[in-house]
Amino acid sequence: MLSPFEVGGKTFRNRVIMGSMHTGLEDKLEDAPKLAEFFRERAEGGVAAIVTGGYPPVLEGNLTPFGQPFNSQEIADAHRQVTEATHAGGALAILQLLHAGRYGYHPMAVSASASQSPITPFPARELSDEEVRATIKAYGEAAKYAKDAGYDGVQIMGSEGYLINQFLAERTNQRTDDWGGSAEKRMRFPIEIVKAVRAAVPEDFVIDYRISVLDLVEGGQTQEEIHELARQLQDAGVDMFSSGIGWHEAQVPTIVTSVPRGAFAWATAELREVVDVPVVIANRINTPQVAEQLLDGSFNPEGGEARTGGEPFGEFVSLARPMLADAEFVNRAAAGEAELINHCIACNQACLDHTFTNERATCLVNPRAGYETELKLLPTRTTKRVGIIGAGVAGLFGAEALAERGHHVEIFEASDKVGGQFQLAMRIPGKEEFVEALKNVQARLAKREVPIHLGSPRTPEELLEAGFDEVVVASGVTPRIPEFPGLAEALRGEVDGVSAMTYAELLSREKEAGKNVAVIGAGGIGYDVTEFLVEDRGGQPQSIREWNEQWGVTTDPEARANLTRPNPPQPLRKVTMLQRKITRMGRGLGKTTGWVHRAAVAMAGVEQIVGVTYEKLDSEGLHITVPAQDIKELQKALSKAKKAKDTEELARLETAIREERKELVIPVDTVVLCTGQESVRPDQADGTSEGVEQKVHIVGGADVAAELDAKRAIRQAVELAARL
Ligand code: NAP
Ligand code: SF4
Numbered sequence: 008m009l010s011p012f013e014v015g016g017k018t019f020r021n022r023v024i025m026g027s028m029h030t031g032l033e034d035k036l037e038d039a040p041k042l043a044e045f046f047r048e049r050a051e052g053g054v055a056a057i058v059t060g061g062y063p064p065v066l067e068g069n070l071t072p073f074g075q076p077f078n079s080q081e082i083a084d085a086h087r088q089v090t091e092a093t094h095a096g097g098a099l100a101i102l103q104l105l106h107a108g109r110y111g112y113h114p115m116a117v118s119a120s121a122s123q124s125p126i127t128p129f130p131a132r133e134l135s136d137e138e139v140r141a142t143i144k145a146y147g148e149a150a151k152y153a154k155d156a157g158y159d160g161v162q163i164m165g166s167e168g169y170l171i172n173q174f175l176a177e178r179t180n181q182r183t184d185d186w187g188g189s190a191e192k193r194m195r196f197p198i199e200i201v202k203a204v205r206a207a208v209p210e211d212f213v214i215d216y217r218i219s220v221l222d223l224v225e226g227g228q229t230q231e232e233i234h235e236l237a238r239q240l241q242d243a244g245v246d247m248f249s250s251g252i253g254w255h256e257a258q259v260p261t262i263v264t265s266v267p268r269g270a271f272a273w274a275t276a277e278l279r280e281v282v283d284v285p286v287v288i289a290n291r292i293n294t295p296q297v298a299e300q301l302l303d304g305s306f307n308p309e310g311g312e313a314r315t316g317g318e319p320f321g322e323f324v325s326l327a328r329p330m331l332a333d334a335e336f337v338n339r340a341a342a343g344e345a346e347l348i349n350h351c352i353a354c355n356q357a358c359l360d361h362t363f364t365n366e367r368a369t370c371l372v373n374p375r376a377g378y379e380t381e382l383k384l385l386p387t388r389t390t391k392r393v394g395i396i397g398a399g400v401a402g403l404f405g406a407e408a409l410a411e412r413g414h415h416v417e418i419f420e421a422s423d424k425v426g427g428q429f430q431l432a433m434r435i436p437g438k439e440e441f442v443e444a445l446k447n448v449q450a451r452l453a454k455r456e457v458p459i460h461l462g463s464p465r466t467p468e469e470l471l472e473a474g475f476d477e478v479v480v481a482s483g484v485t486p487r488i489p490e491f492p493g494l495a496e497a498l499r500g501e502v503d504g505v506s507a508m509t510y511a512e513l514l515s516r517e518k519e520a521g522k523n524v525a526v527i528g529a530g531g532i533g534y535d536v537t538e539f540l541v542e543d544r545g546g547q548p549q550s551i552r553e554w555n556e557q558w559g560v561t562t563d564p565e566a567r568a569n570l571t572r573p574n575p576p577q578p579l580r581k582v583t584m585l586q587r588k589i590t591r592m593g594r595g596l597g598k599t600t601g602w603v604h605r606a607a608v609a610m611a612g613v614e615q616i617v618g619v620t621y622e623k624l625d626s627e628g629l630h631i632t633v634p635a636q637d638i639k640e641l642q643k644a645l646s647k648a649k650k651a652k653d654t655e656e657l658a659r660l661e662t663a664i665r666e667e668r669k670e671l672v673i674p675v676d677t678v679v680l681c682t683g684q685e686s687v688r689p690d691q692a693d694g695t696s697e698g699v700e701q702k703v704h705i706v707g708g709a710d711v712a713a714e715l716d717a718k719r720a721i722r723q724a725v726e727l728a729a730r731l
Pocket of ligand 2: 328353356358371372373
């Protein structure tokens, strides 16, 4: 991983490339200084090259209405500070050219043929032959501007379902002119682009083509077509191939935390067999160990133990989100301190979920990412003793930030474990990465000699009396217990044949679920718990083979888009999810991850009931009432009345929902409560005791339990640390 490699006349100092990410700092020229600092930190952190977020060669190729096409001297001039900062850190700078095609979130969207993607509300019109040729020319001009801005190369974005993919696949290209009608003609668009770029830039300017090694959408390309394309692109002048996996509209997850590490490396290895230029492996590579195994060939594509005698899967690895989580990823690996790396948990909560809602991308475990010029952890001028109550993630990451600034920090945790809600999350199938994140932050705290006192409940008063200058209360949350007849008795084990438990009791294995379970509350934790109930793997990650089988991914070179019939495992239990709201379930889940949870639960045959009132729990099971009318009809009528702002109709529907109800009994043996949380604070932690209010700071779930969220908790703790 640390050995250098020559590509197209440029020396990459090692094999780690920071993959392209759209941070939101690309869209305005005045944000260029922030982008420069973001890249400088990562270049100084040791990566060989940094690929920018995507810039379109023409205006209609924008991802959002306000993007910046890379087609003017003004933008080339503004980017000089970005390339200089990257070079100052010792890395190469590569500009990504991305034409969004029908993924453009604006009314100017264009595509190979007129169509609308399932993930945008805007229909795209078909490009004319003349416009296709002009677009190709624009790629060449954009590459020239990139060279002028100081970039060492460009990455032509040919994957993830953007315009180039749209030309390549029958799914989106129904043209009958020079640009469609046969696989050969569909390939012309990218080949002409590469030729135009090659003709516009010198020989030592790197052309990296990000090729879709797996389309994973119906009507996508086969492996044979992809390999033929690669051969022709290489002849047209490509210096290296980066791997892209799956279109954004694919129904197969490609980067969420439940995708096994290195799950798609096999497809890059197959590409490597057919080309002579270096290839870059991507997706779900988040530790130096996995990177090293992929590069030396010891990675086992079946999952499990390393293999011997295997061929490398590629010459480079591309890591994107792990570089948000830890700019020092490569330096730490090089120093033999991989255990200190701030571990990306592949949650998407602060990066991709932000990008897709037009917020600046940052990182759940590193709130400084993208905010390098704004959230600074400067050395303190007055060293203080800071006591932290609670070793959940807010306490741990807050302690690290305080210690980095030079404060003397100690953590006091009432229980016998660190991690708080993370301890529970890491038991969910597919969330095994959380274990690493906890181990790594503890290793960094140990290196900074921050003591963590377990089994040590403390109040702020006690810590202030013991000589601490400041106290941070990060004591977290406790599960909320709703009230309805029979529940309290069932929680105490006093109802024959039915037990009730909180999600915390279930996940910590304090209590065991039976075979027929009702999950009350369908927020993020309701979904997590349901997945745990149907597929408890005892904390073991799924193997790549099992995962491929579950999601219907095949390595068959002739299978269109490498798709086959999904074959999910048999669910362990019968589960019914319930919520009081009448809206469709799972709407509040993460923008880029929610669909995966909804699909996993649907595959397991989980029943979902909305509009529920909980009446009682007894030996027969859970007694509920639900609206008498058909729920789907009610949802439609409500949404229509809301849109039309028809208050009379809304009132009528609400009365009907409230008053016209039918009774149901769900014959369950177990009820699991996933009904949100309430703050936990040690006595006097509200800071009302005389004289302490200035010195006691409440963060995370202890501050606000509603919509409890590790992203907010960690950011709040780190921002506090920057101020203290
Ligand atoms: P949540 O999202 O607030 O969901 C709890 C649900 O329980 C509510 O939606 C509510 O729905 C129901 N509820 C609340 N009070 C109730 C009561 N007294 N009686 C009956 N039902 C009640 O909380 P969560 O699921 O614990 O998640 C907490 C946070 O963790 C989320 O905000 C999220 O940020 C994070 N998280 C996210 C994920 C993910 O995205 N995959 C996973 C885990 C955690 P009804 O009122 O409609 O019944
Ligand atoms: Fe990784 Fe989550 Fe941070 Fe994104 S927000 S970089 S997925 S840890």
